[in-house]
Amino acid sequence: MSFWSLSLPLLIRVPLQKGKSLRQNLKEHGLLEDFLKKNPYNPASKYFPNLANDAASEPLTNYMDYYGTISIGTPAQDFTVIFDTGSSNLWVPSVYCSSAACTNHNRFNPSDSSTYEATSQSLSIQYGTGSMTGILGYDTVQVGGIEDTNQIFGLSETEPGSFFYYAPFDGILGLAFPSISSSGATPVFDNMMNEGLVSEDLFSVYLSSDEQSGSFVMFGGIDSSYYSGSLNWIPLSAETYWEITMDSVTMNGETIACSGGCQAIIDTGTSLLAGPSTEVSYQSPTQPNATWFESSQILAQDGKRHQQALQDDNSLKFQPNNYHVPFSPVQESGSCTSGFESIDVDGLWILGDVFIRQYYVVFDRANNQVALASLA
Known part of the structure; x- marks a missing residue:
């Protein structure tokens, strides 16, 4: 009898931790009020960079607080990163960066890596909050147990x-x-797919709703123990962001937004849920007390609406591809907020972490679709 072995692609779970939010960090340093005044934030600028300088309707609501660890180079240099379905580049701070933001973060040093290859290409990225410029290089990137060789990435300079x-x-x-x-x-x-490093050309995400560990992104597979029922597949409407078509947004059976259909992006790199300002400030004429579908600032000042929000937390439904997705208010640190912000670009909606963490989400590149399933 002869024996043979086959090296199989890996299915890797990368743990994510839910850290202290940027808003909390700024508040603890007594800098939040000044930051809000000096740094207007337009969530649309992440998807449409030409809007980066437009005035924001509601600043600094993108917390970006789920992150995990990767390493780059030989020997490995460790970095914490946001696994962001709303952008496509990998970048980390580098020793070439002189900005204050690089002084208190890990910085990649190409001279310390025997596998680094330089290029003459530059890189510039504008996010909803923050931006970076730098250069591109190639090196080995370790994501969990996956060794992604010859991966191009950005080294920030500013x-x-x-x-x-x-x-x-x-x-x-x-x-x-x-x-x-x-x-x-x-x-x-x-690059992982091209090198045959994953079992399937998909990844899945589970975001814990509390401060405990347990969140993860899984490359190459699905963990069925985290959801109940079946996966509800929704085809993508564009191969850019993870963009889908929603049929409507309803409250207590009444269509209150996205009438006739609209586009929505499922984005792990955005904390809240963004929609057109006229729709996120909607107050139902037939449900005068069900007004938590408003800005978190209004809710935070109105205890009665807070209580009503908790009572009506299953009344709001998003309907992508005729699949009804109930959405609940956000409860953090003993308080309740709506979890909404405004974005005014052609009726676009952004389904961020407060939405994602209520479901097990699968991002399928092989078939250009996403799946949502109720948590177990």
């Missing part, structure tokens, strides 16, 4: 402003499509 200075993570690992990657850099997951 990280203007104070957003990234107070961020609890070093850099960002984008998980959207190559079509929106700055400078045409191949995204990490595309």
Whole structure:
């Protein structure tokens, strides 16, 4: 009898931790009020960079507080990164960066890596909050147990402003499509697929709703123990971001937004849930007390609406592809907020972490679709 072995692609779970939010960090340093005045935030600018300088309707609501650890180079240099389905580039701070934001974060040193290859290409990225410029290089990237060789990534040279200075993570690992990657850099997951490093061309995400550990992104597979019932598959409407078509948004059976259909992006790199300002401030004429579908600032000042929000927390439903998705108010640190912010770009909606963490979500590149399932 002869024996043979086959090296199989890996299915890797990368733990994510829910850290202290940027808002909390700024508040603890007594800088929140001043930051809000000096740094208007437009969530649309992440998806439409030409809007970066437009006035924001509601600043600094993108907390970006779920992050995990990767390593780059030989020997490995460790970095904490946001696994961001709303962008496509991998970048980390580097020793070439002189911005204040780089002084208190881990910085990649190419001279310390025997596998680093330099390029002459530059990189510039604008997010909803914060931006970076730098250069591109190639090296080995370790994500969990996956060794992603010859991966192109950004080495920051500037990280203007104070957003990234107070961020609890070093850099960002984008998980959207190559079509929106700055400078045409191949995204990490595309490189993994091209090198046959994952069992399936998909990844899945579970975000814990409390301060405890347990959140993860799983590359190459699905953990069925985290959801109940079946996966509800929704086709993508564009191969750019993880964009789907929603049929409507209803409250207590009444259509209150997205009438006739609208586009929505499922984005792990955005904390809240964003929609058109006229729709996120909606107050139902037939449900005068069900007004938690408003800004978190209004809710925070109105205890009666707080209580009503808790009572009506199953009344709001998002309907992508005729699949009804109940959505609840956000409860953090003993208080309740709506979890909404405004974004005014052609009726676009952004389904961020407060939405994602109520479901097990699968991002399927092989079939260009996403799946939502109720948590177990």
